[in-house]
Amino acid sequence: MNRIVGKAWRDSASIIVLNKLSGDSLARGRGAGLNYEVLLQTRTSRASFPNSLVFPGGVNEPLDESDAWLDLFGSFGYTQHDFNALHCAGGAVTSIFQPDPVKRHVALRITAIRETFEELGLLLCSRDPKSKRTSLWTSAIADVETKNWQDRVSKNPGELLNLCKEYKCYPDIWGLHYWSNWLSPVHLPKRFNTAFFIAAFEQEPPKLESNSEVSSVQWSNPIDILARNNNRELELYPPQGYELNRLIHWTDIEDLIKFAQERSCHSNENFFPVVVEARDGVLHILPGDDLYPTNVDLINGNDRLLKDKTVLELRQSSKTLHRFEIIPSQSKAQFLIQNYKPKNHINMGDKTIEVQITIHKSK
Known part of the structure; x- marks a missing residue:
């Protein structure tokens, strides 16, 4: 799989950065x-993914x-x-960490850092x-000439290596915990195979200084962001919407980071959405769903599977669901x-969530 993915996608890495709220912030109701x-x-x-909210x-x-x-x-x-502790030897290897999992775990953390x-200082x-x-x-250090x-x-x-030598520091790769692997839909002009990591600050991090690719940056409550997205106040792509819903399974940041650290060296599914066209809408199917193909075509995306049923009929005929449903005539989307x-990840249980997600359009 990795050989094929390498031809079609560019490897990338993102960090879901979290910040523990102080007692005063919680008292003012910031935590929700x-x-x-x-x-x-x-x-x-x-920029890539224009005007959207991303990690x-x-x-x-x-x-x-x-x-x-x-x-x-x-x-x-x-x-x-x-370095070896970053990867659990003996098990399956998520595609982005092939062919040398330990080396790739180190390199992709450096990429994310x-x-x-570059983006936020x-x-x-x-x-x-x-x-x-x-x-x-x-950890983070602030006594550098950021700009x-x-x-x-x-x-x-x-x-970055020269920066670290001059300021006598090193990328805190052990402060990043592997979280998930998402692959862009095949119909995008730019495709990314992205490893997501989680990192968390116990105290308020240094001041941020964004670059020209970023129009704004903010620390936000995940519940509030999901609510604002559903009210069409902002745009989320499916990976961000999915991961924010997964995060809020945990209310306490220390429990969340302990879980992230424990599962970090394990592999998990490649989250590669497969498009299914129904009579009245479109499904974006994720691994584990009954409609997810046994053999996924990573180049053509299985050429958009066609089903002569409605979105509801496809739902009723499936036992296991792991999908986004979009019905344009109803201006409705559900996860x-x-x-x-x-x-090797959070079991969110059975959920039906009303969402507003930015779906990538075909070329």
Whole structure:
């Protein structure tokens, strides 16, 4: 699978950055039942996924896999054993981490950290030697010439290594926990195979300084974002909508990060949506759904499966549901889960959620 994916998609990495709310913030009602917020940015009209709300991240570069990074980590006391711990050996390997899972786990975390710094000026790095790093939480440093280094790193990804050497720090890859793997629908002109990671701050992170690809950035309550999306106040793509719904399964950030850390080295499904055209609407089918093809065509997307039934009839004829349903005539979209048990991840139970999602249009 990885050989085919490599031809069609560009590997990328994103971070779902969380921030633990203080007691004062909770007392003022900012949490709405959660004790954390999520970092979201609005893309400009010229950027990929224009005008939408997304997690920070971007495309993997060859320099993210340089052996020079291993030398840098080694200078802080990290060894091959620490790199190996990022991947659970012996099990299946999610496609984006093939063919060398340990090397790819390191490189994609560096990608996510580099891109987050480029976009938002948030440098997820640490100066602590291995002997002092025991926390669940991620680290960040703020005493850098942010704008200057953002420009340099944007022009040359290798400049992140020079930044780390100058400021005597290293990318906090152990503060990032692997979460999920999404592949863009095949009809997009640009396709991305994206690893999502989770990182969390126990205290308020440094000031953000966004670049020209970002029109705004905000710390937001996931429940509030989902409500505003359903009220058509903002746009979410399916991966963001899905992951925000998955996050709110946890109300306490420490429980969430402990779970994320425990499952981080395990593989899970490639979330590759397959389009099914019904008589009155369109379904975007996810792995585990009864309609999900046994053999997925990663190049042509199974050429849009056609069904001579309505959306409701297709739902009623399926036992296991894991899908988005879109009925244009009713201006209605729903996210449905029924009898779906994910591999190595949160079981959200049976759900039917009214959503407003940005669906990628065909070329």
